[in-house]
Amino acid sequence: MIPTPDSASPSPAPWVVHCDGSAMPNPGRMGLGVVLCAPDGALHTFSQATHAIGCNNEAELRALLLALEELQARGARALRVHSDSSILVEHLGGVVRPGLRPIARLQALFGQVRSLLQTFGPVEWVWIPRHRNGEADALARAALGFGPKPPTVASRRRRRR
Template identity: 50%
Template sequence: MSDVSLWQLACDGSAVPNPGRQGLAAVLRSPSGERHAQALAWPSSGCNNEAELRALMLGLAMAQAHGARQLQIQTDSSVLVDQLADGRIPTIQRLLPLLQEALNALAGFDQIQWLWVPRHRNAEADALARGVHGLGPKPGRAVGSKKKRRKL
């Protein structure tokens, strides 16, 4: 795939609480660096995996509207990567209709690259998804920090 025509899409979804209100966000960058972002509150509640799928579809619609044909998708959702990129059998049966809808949308592109990243590397999309409900970015561990163990 030529980097000259590669668009980059970062997407993230949030559900607060989980399940709860869904926030969706997508940040699309053209090969020339032009940035397009969209965030919205989904009208119904759902789980975080549902929100991640809906955020992906929001981003795919944006990419199609801007004429993208080759796309690198950056996400912190292992569910998206496992079930859409790797083609694993879905373990969350109630998500099957959304997964199929996402697969149909992905088929509209010439090439797709998947890039799983930790949440702190998907910070812009995360902040936009949570921001639709007036929330700040989700706190995370600092890189290199260790979890404290509780003594029983």
Template identity: 50%
Template structure:
């Protein structure tokens, strides 16, 4: 996967998937932002599976939406360490269904002239998380409270 800095024509994609229970019903959350700042939100109920399947399916769904919208350069943001490591080539799984989804995701990313995959902390992926939970009828998670940096004495 080519790694290059974001340019004026780079689309941005935030993805999240959830399974409830785990494994269970799967919800996918996708936020696609065009270079001019237009945001498209998508919540999809998918088949059953585990959280890692949900995260990979969210990536595949988001990449499909981006291609359909005409994106050629894309920066992808996920709070899933599994997705970032495995699709990025730093992880390995012997679970056949997961390996098949990882291969599909790599193939889908190769359709872009530039595709970068970035891990972000969960609190920076709130919109995609909200959509994934909404897709299977779950309420949004409560907002994280800021951590105080004051020293205790």
């Protein structure tokens, strides 16, 4: 079948992004970690320290900026962004939660991210728990000279009788 201009073209397969930022101490030096998975399955990782001092939320945004700039250079269109930062996902993913207020000191960074996001096609936002973002977290910590966080052990609560 020959496609016609009226036929809907399939959406491109998304690039999958895992990003994380770390500030040590908080606020302190910032490390950025990014894992990009291309539609063909190729993995690309980035670990970068910044010269700036900031908080964990700023580091999360800077890690996303690093990812978006790299994706833009690679010609990516569709994205699925995974982050363990609920602030990032809520503010950029369009989730409107009662009482959600902008963070004034981060508005310029949010503006940069929103501007870059307009150069892409569809973007899906996925909040994930921290333990499922381990590789990006380890890259962010490595940028600052720290090893990965030890796994958390779930505590078992005893039921009262």
